[in-house]
Amino acid sequence: VSEDGPPDVIGVDDSSFDDFVAGSSARLFTTARLLTGGHRAEAEDLLQGAYERAYRRWGRISRQADPERYVRQILVNASIDRWRRLRRHPEIPLPPGGTDPGAADMAAAVADRDLLLRGLAALPPRQRAVLVLRYFEDLSEAQTALMLGCSAGTVKSQTARGLARLREFTGDAGAPYSGAREGGGAP
């Protein structure tokens, strides 16, 4: 089969799959980037692999109410599994807050966001996944627990720990984890 030939799948509705990718890829790519701590190439590889797996089962998945959830689940699993397998991502020790010479000027929103995302990238992959699912994907504690295969209590404690480490990273002495809901799934 030529690399340039048509997909080797019989009976797959390519147009609906293509539409699905077009409609979901921007958001899922961002999810993948956040899950991988900003590694663009790794995120692209994860996303491509997740979509390919969905493509194999597209006839069945496309009949589900939320096919995006299926791809997101693969992304989350793959991001954690990849880290476990490679073991090349040692935890980056968090520097004490406020030691960055530019920290005093961090009032600018862009700098603040950049600092938060760098802190997020420094978290252990599972803790990072919890925060991404809660605050980017806007899933509830129960939905996050289901996706990660753990209890809601674990999600709650991981969220609190992740936020605490992020606060430490950013030198923020703000309020603790609210645990209260607002809008969607995240507290």
Add this chain to the structure above:
Amino acid sequence: MTDFERRLRAAMAAAAEPAPAGLLDGIHRRHRRHVRRVATACVAVLAVGGLDVAARAQDAPAGDAVNGKRLFLADGCFECHGRVGEGGAYNGTAPILAKTALPFEGFKMQLRNPVNEMPPYADAVMSEQEVADIYAYLESLSGRSPVKDFPLLNN
């Protein structure tokens, strides 16, 4: 929601960017590779006469099970398939290899041109003899225990 949580949410939302160009082509290319690997593995299994247990032992070249165990651990096979080939998981199920039902040729084909997420082990990194050694090690294991051996499952 605390102010810090709001800032984190805003930071994540601001990280959004368009999907990479050529994503769809990449997915289809990847899928074609997958289909080819599956087809190759199926042909290999069929070519050696399926899963005949007697034949697989006879067809396998002589291997050193002790060295096979060393290689199985040193090369990282155990990370997915378990230290005694009991199986595991990586992006799906990693098969049980203890007393594998695969004939030697099928086993070698999977090593050289793996299906799914397994990394390939080309001749350059794993010689024919080393493959035979690992196969001998897996064949020396006890394999699955029957259900009757587990009292809890017989209650």
